[in-house]
Amino acid sequence: MVHIAKDLLPGYNLHERMGIRESMAIPNLDASRRIIDDLIRDDRFLDFVSYLIRYEEEGIMGRRISVAYLRDILKEVYSQGYLFDKDQRMFVEDPRIRKTRNWGVLRPGNEYTICFLRIDIAGNTELVKNNSTDTVHRSYGFLREAVHSSVERRNGRVWMWEGDGGVAAFFFGNRNQAAALAAMEILHELFIYNKTGCPLSTPLSVRIGVHSGLCEYTEDNAALIKSEPLQHLVNLEKFHTLPMHCTISIVVREMLDHLVSSQFKPVRDNNLIHYTYRLELEE
Amino acid sequence: MKRLVLITRQQETLICFDTIRRSKSIDLEVRENLDWKKLFRENGSMIYLDMASLSPREARKAIRTLESQDSLTYGIVDPEGIIDDPADLFHGGASDYIGPELMKKRLSLSRINQAMNFYPYVEDEEEESGDLSWETIREGDEYPFYLLYAELDILPEWKTKSGSGFISGLLKTFESHLNRVFIPLGGQLWMKSDYGGLYLFPYSEGSSDIIPACMRLILNRVLISMEVFSYGTLLPYHFSLDTGTTVYKKKGNTGTLISEAVNFIFHLGQQYTQPGQFVISSRAAEHIPTGLADCFIPCGRFHDQDLLRMKMPK
Numbered sequence: 230m231v232h233i234a235k236d237l238l239p240g241y242n243l244h245e246r247m248g249i250r251e252s253m254a255i256p257n258l259d260a261s262r263r264i265i266d267d268l269i270r271d272d273r274f275l276d277f278v279s280y281l282i283r284y285e286e287e288g289i290m291g292r293r294i295s296v297a298y299l300r301d302i303l304k305e306v307y308s309q310g311y312l313f314d315k316d317q318r319m320f321v322e323d324p325r326i327r328k329t330r331n332w333g334v335l336r337p338g339n340e341y342t343i344c345f346l347r348i349d350i351a352g353n354t355e356l357v358k359n360n361s362t363d364t365v366h367r368s369y370g371f372l373r374e375a376v377h378s379s380v381e382r383r384n385g386r387v388w389m390w391e392g393d394g395g396v397a398a399f400f401f402g403n404r405n406q407a408a409a410l411a412a413m414e415i416l417h418e419l420f421i422y423n424k425t426g427c428p429l430s431t432p433l434s435v436r437i438g439v440h441s442g443l444c445e446y447t448e449d450n451a452a453l454i455k456s457e458p459l460q461h462l463v464n465l466e467k468f469h470t471l472p473m474h475c476t477i478s479i480v481v482r483e484m485l486d487h488l489v490s491s492q493f494k495p496v497r498d499n500n501l502i503h504y505t506y507r508l509e510l511e512e
Numbered sequence: 513m514k515r516l517v518l519i520t521r522q523q524e525t526l527i528c529f530d531t532i533r534r535s536k537s538i539d540l541e542v543r544e545n546l547d548w549k550k551l552f553r554e555n556g557s558m559i560y561l562d563m564a565s566l567s568p569r570e571a572r573k574a575i576r577t578l579e580s581q582d583s584l585t586y587g588i589v590d591p592e593g594i595i596d597d598p599a600d601l602f603h604g605g606a607s608d609y610i611g612p613e614l615m616k617k618r619l620s621l622s623r624i625n626q627a628m629n630f631y632p633y634v635e636d637e638e639e640e641s642g643d644l645s646w647e648t649i650r651e652g653d654e655y656p657f658y659l660l661y662a663e664l665d666i667l668p669e670w671k672t673k674s675g676s677g678f679i680s681g682l683l684k685t686f687e688s689h690l691n692r693v694f695i696p697l698g699g700q701l702w703m704k705s706d707y708g709g710l711y712l713f714p715y716s717e718g719s720s721d722i723i724p725a726c727m728r729l730i731l732n733r734v735l736i737s738m739e740v741f742s743y744g745t746l747l748p749y750h751f752s753l754d755t756g757t758t759v760y761k762k763k764g765n766t767g768t769l770i771s772e773a774v775n776f777i778f779h780l781g782q783q784y785t786q787p788g789q790f791v792i793s794s795r796a797a798e799h800i801p802t803g804l805a806d807c808f809i810p811c812g813r814f815h816d817q818d819l820l821r822m823k824m825p826k
Contacts, residue, residue, distance in 0.1 A: 308534075310526075310542070326533065327542045383739075410735050417731045421724055424803035486744050492734055508731065510807060510823035 233280045234264045237273045275320040275334070278306055283318065314401050321401055324384055332386070332400060335446040344404040344441035344481065346385070346412055347462050348376060349394035351434040351472035364428045369393065371422060372433060379414040383407035389450050394435070396459065405441055405477075405484035412437045412475040413492065413506060419473070420508050437475040438466030441484075469498055474507045514628060515539045518589075520562035524615065525589055529560075531618045538624060558607070558628050562589040579604035587627055591615045644714035646698065649760050656715035656757045658722055658796065659773060660699065661781030662690055663708030665748035665788065682741065683707060686749065689740045693729065697721050702763055703774075708749075710777060715755060719801035726751045726790050727807065731825055733788075752781040754793040754817075776815055784814045790822040 234241045244251050247263055255263075268277045282303075285296045303313075310326035311333065313319075322333035335341060350356065350372070357365055369392060376395065377387055385399040385407060399408045415437065423432035442458030453459060461478070470476040475493075482490050482504045493504035514537065518529055521544050526533075533540045561578065563571045571594065578586050587608030588601055595601065598609040608627035610619065649655055664686050670679055687709070691701065694711050699722070702712040713722055729736065729751070737747045756773025776793075785791040791811060792800070797820050800808065811821040 310533075325539070325541055327544055329544055406738070410738065414732060414735055417728065420731070421727065421804070424807070425724065425801050486738060488734060488744055488746055489738060509826040511826055512823075 230261055230264045233277055234268065236280070237268065237276050238271055241267070275306065275311065278302055279313075279319050282313065324381070328381060328386065330386055330388060330448065331446065332384075335400070337447050338445065340443050340445050341400060342404075342441060343444050343446075343458070344399040344408045344439065345459060345462050346380065346397040346399070346408045347394070347438045347459075347466045348372075348397075348412075348415065349436050349466055351436055352431070353393040356429055356431070356433075359430050360428075368427060368429050368433050371426070372419070372435070375415055375418045375422070379411040379418070383411050385411060388453070396454075396462075399441075403484070405439070405481045406486060406489055408439045408441075409475075409477055409481060409485055409489055409493075409506075412439055412477075413508075416473060416475060416506070416508050434472040436466050436470040436472055438462050438470055438477075439475065439481050440465055440478040441481055465503065469496070469501070469503050470505070471507070474505050476503045476505045478503060514625075515541070515557045516560065516624065516628075517557050518542045518560045518562070519565065520544070520560075520589065521565040522562055522591065524591060525562050525564070528589075528591075528610070528615050528617070528619055531621060532624055535621050538621070558585040558587065560587045560589050560608070560610070562591070563594055564589070564591045568594065575601070575604070578606070581605075585628060585630075589615070643716040646700070646714060649714060651760055651762055651765075654757050654759045656755065657760075657773070658699075658713035658715060658720060658799075659754050659756060659758075659777040660694070660711040660713065660722060660726070661705075661708065661752040661777050661785075662686075662711060663705065663750055663781055665750060666707050667748075679707075682743075682747070685741055686747075689736065690729075693725055694722070697725060700763065703766055705778070705782070708781070710774070710781075712760075718799065720796075720799040722753065723792070723796075723800050724804065726753065727804065727822060730788075730790050730822060733825075748787045750781070750785045750787055751790045752777060752785045752792070753790075753796045754780065755795045755799070776817070780814055780819075784819070785821075788824065792820050792822075794818040794820065 231241075231243055234243070243255065243260060243263065244253070246267060247255060247259070249255060265274070265277075268274050281296045281299055284294055285299055288294055306320060310323045311320040312323045314321045319334055322329060327333070350369070373390060373395075376397065380387055380397040383399065384401055385397045387395055387397045389396040397408070397411070399405075399411075415435070419433060419435060427433050440458055440462040442461065444453070444456045444458050447453055454463075465476055465478060476496070477493055479502055482493060485493075490504070493506045496503050496505050516532065516538050518525070518540060520526065520542065526542065529540065532538055559578075561574055566574060575588070578584065584605075585607050586605075587610065588595065588606055589610045590598070591612055593612040595609070595611075598611060601609055607630040644655055664682060666679060687701065690711070694713075697713065699711040699713045701709050703710040729749075733746065733748075737743070737745065741747050754773065754777045756776065758771040758773045759769060761769055780791065780793070792808065794817060797808065807823055808820040809823055811819050813819065
């Protein structure tokens with residue numbers, strides 16, 4: 230347990246925390262109680278249970294170990310609304326129970342590989358100028374709902390929304406594919422909406438970009454938007470995406486299953502190559 | 513399964529709903545972001561809104577918004593007792609109020625069921641509507657229906673190389689996905705065929721939601737192939753839609769049924785409609801929502817009926 234605590238809380242010193250000299254032995258029960266208390270206080274208990282699962286499955290230094298009462302511990306964690314994500318090997322919140330911005334696990338200051346989807350309404354200024362406020366609100370409201378629905382169904386989270394567009398994040402599972410499929414679904418929903426329910430004088434049109442990269446997690450959106458992957462994504466969406474298209478970076482494309490990647494056509498732009506998708510029906 | 517959405521940021525409220533969360537008869541979803549207005553579109557859900565998650569101004573506004581919804585079933589959770597007059601909530605249309613005293617214990621399932629059945633809005637609406645519904649349809653009588661034939665286009669090599677277990681797995685997934693789409697629209701899988709089946713929907717005037725639903729299934733074929741079937745290959749399926757009258761008999765009791773409409777839709781689905789297509793008879797085409805008509809093109813005649821088919825995605 231001390232090893233785990235040192236891994237999770239760098240510089241952790243049990244003797245110092247308990248106010249006992251290094252030369253004195255600490256009874257196991259007291260030591261474990263103290264470690265658990267410290268981990269809970271620092272909000273690292275779920276990480277601790279993830280370690281226990283790893284030890285149970287892989288052993289420690291070649292030695293198989295059996296963690297007593299692990300099943301009971303897991304049962305209690307699940308009942309609190311968490312699931313164990315086998316790919317990331319960490320606990321994540323059960324999306325049926327709750328949906329928080331950080332999936333209950335990302336910690337500010339830590340770096341994670343995250344796939345971002347950015348969506349922007351094309352010709353926003355014109356739409357606002359040529360339609361009543363109520364009409365614009367209703368249409369933009371539809372888009373916001375469609376984006377939330379497509380993103381959250383794939384366990385993504387909408388991290389920013391500013392009236393005429395926003396940014397969503399995907400972290401678990403095949404995040405690149407989830408983001409690409411969410412983008413395709415949003416375009417399909419808009420296609421039907423524009424033909425059946427859009428009250429605007431011209432169809433509601435969006436540009437979508439998808440890119441993934443290493444990013445320091447923060448709850449400060451202003452800082453987040455300055456991160457390298459999001460800067461790249463803004464550039465991809467703004468300057469390399471046509472209205473009603475979705476453009477994905479080569480990084481994302483490489484991670485897609487063939488069936489999905491084959492829907493995106495390569496586009497060469499100076500020395501860059503992107504892949505783009507748009508819904509087209511036969512003539 | 514009944515669906516309940518609890519909007520809260522409070523751990524205490526989650527504990528109070530713990531019994532409901534563990535229930536197998538109610539699907540409880542907890543939302544924290546307070547973006548609850550979009551729930552109005554999700555039919556069949558009951559909403560519990562936790563006042564402790566809102567500022568007093570937000571709480572007043574939220575109650576006004578909830579009261580303005582005609583067909584929404586909702587309850588108010590008030591752990592701090594900020595509502596002065598709980599009875600007034602019921603005058604405004606609330607179905608439940610969970611005050612500070614009740615919050616001290618875990619809510620029972622029967623309490624929530626009572627709240628869900630408290631307000632008879634749905635019954636009122638049905639009485640006013642002239643459209644058919646399954647509640648008014650009696651076995652042995654003849655009614656007009658939408659008839660939708662849906663079938664997986666099984667590739668010959670699947671039969672020879674993959675075996676019956678693979679195909680029956682595909683069919684099961686296909687059926688459950690279609691049920692998820694069509695049951696909320698009033699459909700029921702009435703008769704099964706080897707690789708699909710016939711869905712029956714009570715007839716209603718005007719544009720039909722079945723048509724955009726089928727279009728989405730065609731447009732989202734790649735998404736469905738990846739996320740629902742997860743075999744990594746494009747799964748072809750086709751749909752055929754018609755309207756017609758038939759005597760209604762319960763599912764499984766249709767062996768002696770003689771119906772021209774049923775005969776037509778089976779022939780259209782199994783003999784005429786090509787893999788991947790969505791074909792619609794001219795009778796059913798009258799119900800294409802305005803705006804979607806240009807997504808369909810004529811595709812010949814079958815049994816004296818003009819047909820249209822949806823333009824395929826490139």
